[in-house]
Amino acid sequence: MRKKEYWIPLCASLLSMGLLYFIGNAFDISYLSWTFYKESPSEDVVFEAGGSLVPVIIGVVLGFITERIMKRKQRDNSNIE
Secondary structure (H helix, E strand, O other): OOHHHHHHHHHHHHHHHHHHHHHHHHOOOHHHOEEEEEEOOOOOOEEEEEEOOHHHHHHHHHHHHHHHHHHHHHHHHHHHO
């Protein structure tokens, strides 16, 4: 594969992660969102942050699938010519 074609799987992966995190935050789906809690009691300040890794895993899998599809198409096109 040419160097230019590595950007497509990377962009597919990052865009799918961003979309899944956006959907999780918009619709309050716990396994697709980042969670931030900030409490300000009079004595202490508590800040807790956490996030789900499900969108990252799905994004990486989609990136690999996209790369495989592109390699297969390139191989099929080279066999036809």
